Amino acid sequence: MAAKIRQKKLDAIAAAAMPIGQKVIAQFKTAEGESTGPPLNLPGDATPEQLELLLNQLLNQAEDPLPYSFHVNDDEIIKNLWTDRKDKSTEETLTIIYQPQAIFRVRAVSRCTSTLSGHTEAILSCSFSPDGSQLATGSGDMTVRIWDLNTETPKATLKGHTGWVLSIAWSPDGKTLASGSMDNTVRLWDPKTGKAIGEALKGHRKWITSLTWEPYHLNPKANRLASSSKDHTVRVWNTAVRRMEFTISQHTAAVTCAKWGGEGLLYTASQDKTIKVWNSSGMLVKTLAGHGHWVNTLALSTDFVLRTGPYDHTGRRHKSEEEAQKAALKRYNDFKGKNCERLVSGSDDFTMFFWEPEKSKKPITRMTGHQKLVNHVAFSPDGRYIASASFDNSVKLWDGVSGKFLGNLRGHVGAVYQVSWSSDSRMLISSSKDTTLKIWDIKKMKIKMDLPGHLDEVFAVDWSPGGDKVASGGKDKQLKIWRH
Numbered sequence: 001m002a003a004k005i006r007q008k009k010l011d012a013i014a015a016a017a018m019p020i021g022q023k024v025i026a027q028f029k030t031a032e033g034e035s036t037g038p039p040l041n042l043p044g045d046a047t048p049e050q051l052e053l054l055l056n057q058l059l060n061q062a063e064d065p066l067p068y069s070f071h072v073n074d075d076e077i078i079k080n081l082w083t084d085r086k087d088k089s090t091e092e093t094l095t096i097i098y099q100p101q102a103i104f105r106v107r108a109v110s111r112c113t114s115t116l117s118g119h120t121e122a123i124l125s126c127s128f129s130p131d132g133s134q135l136a137t138g139s140g141d142m143t144v145r146i147w148d149l150n151t152e153t154p155k156a157t158l159k160g161h162t163g164w165v166l167s168i169a170w171s172p173d174g175k176t177l178a179s180g181s182m183d184n185t186v187r188l189w190d191p192k193t194g195k196a197i198g199e200a201l202k203g204h205r206k207w208i209t210s211l212t213w214e215p216y217h218l219n220p221k222a223n224r225l226a227s228s229s230k231d232h233t234v235r236v237w238n239t240a241v242r243r244m245e246f247t248i249s250q251h252t253a254a255v256t257c258a259k260w261g262g263e264g265l266l267y268t269a270s271q272d273k274t275i276k277v278w279n280s281s282g283m284l285v286k287t288l289a290g291h292g293h294w295v296n297t298l299a300l301s302t303d304f305v306l307r308t309g310p311y312d313h314t315g316r317r318h319k320s321e322e323e324a325q326k327a328a329l330k331r332y333n334d335f336k337g338k339n340c341e342r343l344v345s346g347s348d349d350f351t352m353f354f355w356e357p358e359k360s361k362k363p364i365t366r367m368t369g370h371q372k373l374v375n376h377v378a379f380s381p382d383g384r385y386i387a388s389a390s391f392d393n394s395v396k397l398w399d400g401v402s403g404k405f406l407g408n409l410r411g412h413v414g415a416v417y418q419v420s421w422s423s424d425s426r427m428l429i430s431s432s433k434d435t436t437l438k439i440w441d442i443k444k445m446k447i448k449m450d451l452p453g454h455l456d457e458v459f460a461v462d463w464s465p466g467g468d469k470v471a472s473g474g475k476d477k478q479l480k481i482w483r484h
Contacts, residue, residue, distance in 0.1 A: 018044050018082045026081075026094040028055055031401070032338055039093050045080040055098055067101040074404075078443075102382065102424035104313050106467030108439050109429075109482035112453050114152040116479040118145055123473025125167055125460050129174040130216075131311040132464040134191055135471050136177055137479055138165035144179045145479075146191050149469065152481055156194025160187050166208060169225070172216035172309040173324075176239060178225055180208025186227045188239055198242050206230035212260045214280070216309030217328035220321045224280075226266055228255035234268050236282065246282040256295060261341050262302045262332050263358060269295035275345050277357045286361045293349035297376050301342040301400060304381035304423070305335045308465045313423060335383065342400070344386050346374030352388055354403035365403040369396055376418045380425035385442065387428050389416035395430050397445065407445045411438050420463040420470070429470055431458035437472055437482075453480060 022044035028036040037058040046054075048070055056065040070077040072094055077084045081094070121140030128135050135147045144158040144165055163182030170177055176197065177189045184207055185200035207230050214224040223240040234248040234255055253271035260266050265285065266278040275288040275295055300306070310324035312331060318324035343355040344367075352367040352374055372391035379386055379400055386398040387409075395409040395416055414433030421428055427448060428440045435456055439449040456475035463470050470482040 022082070022090065024081065024090050024094050025092075026096050028058065028096050028098055031097055031099050036098075042081070044090065045082040047080045048077050051077070051081075051096065051098075066103060068098045069101055071097045071099075099384065102426070104424055104467075106422040106424045106427065107484040108422075108427055108449050109451070109470045109484055110449055111483065112451070112480050113483045114481045115453070116147060116152065116154060116481070117477065118154050118157070119143070119473075119477045119479070121164075122475045122477060123460055123479060124165065126462050126471045126473045126479065127168055127170060128462050128464040128469075128471065129170045129191070130172055130308050130465065131174055132466040132469075134170075134174065135464075135481075136168050136170070136191065137460075137471075137473055138168040138179055139473075139477075140164045141477075142181070142183075144168060144177065144189065146177070146194060147471075147479065147481075149481075156191075158187075158189045158194060158196065160196050160200065161185070163207065167210050169211035169213060171213050171222040171225075171239070172306070172328075173220070173222040175222065178211050178213070178227075178239070180211050180227055182207045184208070184229070184231075186211065186225070186237065188242070197239075201227075201237055201242060201244070203235055203244055203247075204229040204231050204233065206254075209255060210257045212258045212266075214260050214264075215262050215306045215328075215332070217262070217325055217332050218264055218280075220325040220328070226258050226260060228258040228268060230254040232270075234258055234266070234278075236266075248276075248278055248282055250276060250284060253294075257298045259298045259300055259303075259343075260306075261300055261343075262306055262336065263341055265341075265357065267298055267300070267343060267357065269298045269345055271295070273347075275343075275355075286357065288343075288345070288353070288355055288357060288361055288363070290353050290363055290366070291345065291347040291349050291351070293347050293373075295345050295347045296374065297346040299344045299346075299377040299379050299386065301339075301379045301383040302332065302335065303379055304421070304465075305332055311465065313466065342379075342383070344377045344379070344388075344403075346377040346388055348373040350374065350390075352377060352386075352398075354386075354398075367398055367403050367405065369405055370394070372415075375416070378419050378421060380421045380428075380442075381423050382425040384425065387419045387421070387430075389419045389430060391415040393432075393434075395419060395428070395440065397428075397442070409438075409440045409445065409447070411447045411450070412436070414457070417457070417459055418461050420461050422463055423465055423467045429461055429463055431461035431472055431474070433457045435474075437461060437470070451482060454478070
């Protein structure tokens with residue numbers, strides 16, 4: 001409390017200390033460092049709203065202004081240019097870095113609109129389809145279920161596996177659902193009919209740990225799927241002819257996570273403490289070493305744009321495959337700009353590493369702070385933040401460009417299992433062993449909503465790409481759908 005009062009006093013002194021009529025010379029720059037407009041003579045206490053107005057005029061978009069956030073030397077300008085700057089010098093030209101914000105706002109979900117029973121064992125994964133129109137859950141009862149989101153009722157039960165369903169993945173065109181199981185097989189399903197597409201894909205000798213599809217802009221036929229397994233291998237399947245294309249078997253321990261990146265590279269994390277990078281024909285490109293224990297989880301800065309492919313927040317349908325591929329490619333390139341695809345890995349050694357695998361096999365930085373293993377990491381849809389969930393009951397927030405630590409989101413009283421971002425990157429939801437879901441306001445770094453309701457640990461959570469719904473499931477066997 002004393003610290004807060006002291007801070008308030010300091011704020012008051014700083015605000016009071018600005019001489020009347022103080023001006024500063026400022027230069028707007030993009031995050032890449034390109035200057036926008038000439039250096040400007042601004043009032044020393046210009047507010048973000050005034051800066052936004054000015055910037056939109058400089059960019060000739062005053063008719064249709066876009067929202068921006070502003071930073072000076074890593075300090076975000078929230079109140080005004082004077083109060084939020086640590087360095088109060090007025091001699092040099094200030095560099096104001098601006099970054100676009102999402103044009104649309106997602107509203108925080110606040111109530112559970114339905115609790116759907118059906119699974120007879122714990123729900124281990126839940127996932128919305130790329131366009132957000134369908135929802136699937138995988139469970140320990142050996143089935144996958146597809147749910148109707150309009151009526152919020154069960155739509156189909158997909159039976160066939162003879163072991164727990166550990167992971168599910170939608171193809172980027174939303175027409176196929178893949179599931180990986182404890183029975184060592186991968187199965188493909190048609191979500192419209194709820195029927196299996198052929199027999200199981202056999203080959204792995206131990207259970208399947210994760211599934212990832214080739215991104216839409218690289219392959220609009222959406223017919224290549226990679227599955228990683230406890231048997232140390234990754235297999236890439238052609239789902240159209242249901243045949244294995246190749247096996248990757250250079251890891252010396254269980255492969256825990258696989259991700260297919262937007263440049264066609266396949267990233268695999270393993271319990272042999274390494275991450276390996278492969279090209280799309282299965283050749284090893286590089287090995288990323290550094291972790292001191294099992295690597296559990298990977299996240300790519302492009303995850304969201306790859307997940308949604310050709311579907312954006314307007315929900316437009318494309319007429320043809322070519323048109324959809326162009327849209328997906330444009331979205332990917334707009335998102336990526338001049339930057340590399342970035343990768344974050346979370347491990348049992350309590351740390352995370354931040355990589356740019358295209359450029360170097362050395363990590364950019366090591367992200368330390370968690371006191372127990374890191375279970376899940378996720379980049380925000382705009383790539384500017386990273387959230388990490390850990391068994392130490394906390395969620396930590398990091399800068400998505402530099403990997404710098406930004407803050408703790410504390411509130412859970414049990415291990416945090418998963419996190420999921422809202423599509424406008426302004427909120428984060430986390431699911432925990434303490435039976436609750438919590439929504440966090442990223443700007444304020446505070447809890448926004450506490451969502452109790454589950455009767456036991458919540459293993460899986462997903463925020464729909466459109467931002468209007470959240471689905472969660474866990475040990476109490478119930479799927480909950482949350483809306484605003």
